[in-house]
Amino acid sequence: MEFPDFFQFHLPTRIVFGKGLSADFSAELAELKVTRAFLVTEKFLHTLGIPERVMTALQAAGVAVAGCFDEVVPNSEVALCERGAELARKAGADCVVAVGGGSSIDTAKAIALLLSEGGRLLDYQGAQTLTRPLKPMVAIPTTAGTGSEVTMVAVINDPESESKISLVDRFLTPALAVLDPELTLTLPKRITAATGMDALTHAVEAYVDIESSPFSDALAAQAIRLVSKLLLAAVTEGGDVEVRSGMQIASTLAGVAFNHSMVGVVHGMAHALGGMCHVVHGEANAMMLPFGMEYNLDARERKFAEVARFMGIDTRGLSERDAALAGIDHVRQLNQKLHELAGLPTALSQVGVPRDKLASVAGLAMTDGSMFYNPREVVEDEVLGMLERAH
Amino acid sequence: MGFFRDEEHLYRCLGGLFEKVRRDPAIGPKLAAAGLVIRFLYEEPDGQITIDVKNPPDSSDTFFTTFYGKSDLEPDVLMTMKADIGHRFWLGKINLVAALTRRQIVAKGPIPKILKLLPAIQPTYAMYPEILKELGEDKILL
Numbered sequence: 388m389e390f391p392d393f394f395q396f397h398l399p400t401r402i403v404f405g406k407g408l409s410a411d412f413s414a415e416l417a418e419l420k421v422t423r424a425f426l427v428t429e430k431f432l433h434t435l436g437i438p439e440r441v442m443t444a445l446q447a448a449g450v451a452v453a454g455c456f457d458e459v460v461p462n463s464e465v466a467l468c469e470r471g472a473e474l475a476r477k478a479g480a481d482c483v484v485a486v487g488g489g490s491s492i493d494t495a496k497a498i499a500l501l502l503s504e505g506g507r508l509l510d511y512q513g514a515q516t517l518t519r520p521l522k523p524m525v526a527i528p529t530t531a532g533t534g535s536e537v538t539m540v541a542v543i544n545d546p547e548s549e550s551k552i553s554l555v556d557r558f559l560t561p562a563l564a565v566l567d568p569e570l571t572l573t574l575p576k577r578i579t580a581a582t583g584m585d586a587l588t589h590a591v592e593a594y595v596d597i598e599s600s601p602f603s604d605a606l607a608a609q610a611i612r613l614v615s616k617l618l619l620a621a622v623t624e625g626g627d628v629e630v631r632s633g634m635q636i637a638s639t640l641a642g643v644a645f646n647h648s649m650v651g652v653v654h655g656m657a658h659a660l661g662g663m664c665h666v667v668h669g670e671a672n673a674m675m676l677p678f679g680m681e682y683n684l685d686a687r688e689r690k691f692a693e694v695a696r697f698m699g700i701d702t703r704g705l706s707e708r709d710a711a712l713a714g715i716d717h718v719r720q721l722n723q724k725l726h727e728l729a730g731l732p733t734a735l736s737q738v739g740v741p742r743d744k745l746a747s748v749a750g751l752a753m754t755d756g757s758m759f760y761n762p763r764e765v766v767e768d769e770v771l772g773m774l775e776r777a778h
Numbered sequence: 779m780g781f782f783r784d785e786e787h788l789y790r791c792l793g794g795l796f797e798k799v800r801r802d803p804a805i806g807p808k809l810a811a812a813g814l815v816i817r818f819l820y821e822e823p824d825g826q827i828t829i830d831v832k833n834p835p836d837s838s839d840t841f842f843t844t845f846y847g848k849s850d851l852e853p854d855v856l857m858t859m860k861a862d863i864g865h866r867f868w869l870g871k872i873n874l875v876a877a878l879t880r881r882q883i884v885a886k887g888p889i890p891k892i893l894k895l896l897p898a899i900q901p902t903y904a905m906y907p908e909i910l911k912e913l914g915e916d917k918i919l920l
């Protein structure tokens with residue numbers, strides 16, 4: 388057994404789970420002592436009536452809806468966050484409620500920050516620069532994958548510097564996460580598959596990277612078990628609320644895990660593929676995960692063997708290395724099944740990534756913060772090699 | 779009582795290291811490649827050291843420029859910490875990621891760019907104690 392020299396485990400988010408909970412979480416709202424909520428959400432969710440459901444719940448709990456900002460797009464930009472914060476300020480909001488996927492929650496974090504502290508978003512780039520709590524934030528995820536409802540990180544696009552800025556601060560962590568699996572019942576197959584693979588990637592990377600601890604390991608392990616058991620069913624039987632519950636829980640468990648130990652080379656590549664070629668985050672992770680696992684195999688053989696066991700593989704009689712390899716093979720098979728069932732892409736060429744762009748993607752990936760936490764030093768040539776093999 | 783008596787003592791010791799590093803043909807160019815203005819803001823005793831690896835160096839035998847005390851340069855990265863933490867950092871006794879987590883060091887600016895510099899500054903951890911010995915400052919060695 389080897390324990391880290393130092394680790395911290397801190398979970399400021401109150402996590403509540405329940406079928407239908409997004410329609411009534413008044414008990415939790417009462418404790419936040421807020422009166423005017425500013426909703427941050429995505430336009431298409433109106434067609435499912437999800438923001439409306441949350442607004443009704445807020446009003447029933449005596450919290451006025453100060454505004455509903457539904458302009459969030461995948462990979463929100465600085466200007467959008469600053470405009471949202473301005474609207475929230477004018478509306479006199481004293482709390483921010485995110486309803487949506489990872490981008491909505493990250494945008495809400497940026498809005499809560501600017502609403503509470505003022506200034507420009509770029510002023511807060513860094514790590515733990517805030518010194519006091521922000522106006523409380525509530526996160527209600529409508530996908531099962533991002534984990535952002537329990538993390539201290541917000542990633543926002545900055546077109547001016549052609550990069551993503553990262554805000555990392557414990558005070559950015561939402562005060563309340565409302566997990567309602569009913570919100571994910573109608574999630575299309577391909578999004579279910581992609582977000583589920585994002586959750587699996589969070590868990591696997593959190594489990595092996597340099598900042599992992601016994602606490603993050605325990606949560607990552609359970610997330611891997613749940614995703615491995617339930618993801619295919621979530622795609623084929625999307626209306627099954629038990630299956631959706633398990634995926635929602637797995638996603639949040641993985642979120643808490645990677646909020647502590649961070650992610651690694653797979654996310655580094657996925658962020659670059661998203662930034663330069665607009666590859667959907669979960670799909671990029673799914674395609675790169677087996678390659679990233681192979682890349683790190685030598686550095687974490689025992690842990691990858693454990694990952695294989697969490698995935699439900701019978702590794703009796705196998706060496707640690709063979710067990711680890713069986714786990715990697717399992718991920719490839721899972722991707723193949725998700726391709727057949729949900730149309731998840733299995734190669735970068737299928738999502739319009741031009742081969743001649745791979746070198747610049749590799750270059751951009753090298754500047755990603757995730758690379759620092761990877762268990763093995765990341766080398767640009769080898770990143771390019773992985774991207775080429777995944778093409 | 780911390781390691782440094784006053785601001786001047788802080789500049790003498792940490793400055794001793796930075797002056798050597800900016801002339802070091804192995805480390806200097808690697809830092810210069812980052813293209814950043816980095817300011818270390820120290821507390822107890824108060825002081826600030828600015829490292830400019832963005833603009834051309836002030837003399838031909840160095841790879842970047844250093845400023846001790848207040849400077850008008852706008853920093854890309856601002857690192858705030860107690861002077862004792864700074865001292866222990868350059869002795870290689872501080873895990874930067876843990877220190878950021880614990881708010882022993884507050885970093886403002888593009889964090890990935892700072893983390894990328896860590897491998898390049900690895901050799902300085904061995905240089906600093908040697909420099910302290912040369913300066914006759916052995917007593918503040920850990």
Ligand SMILES: [Fe+2]
Pocket residue numbers: 533585589654668672
């Ligand atoms: Fe992710």
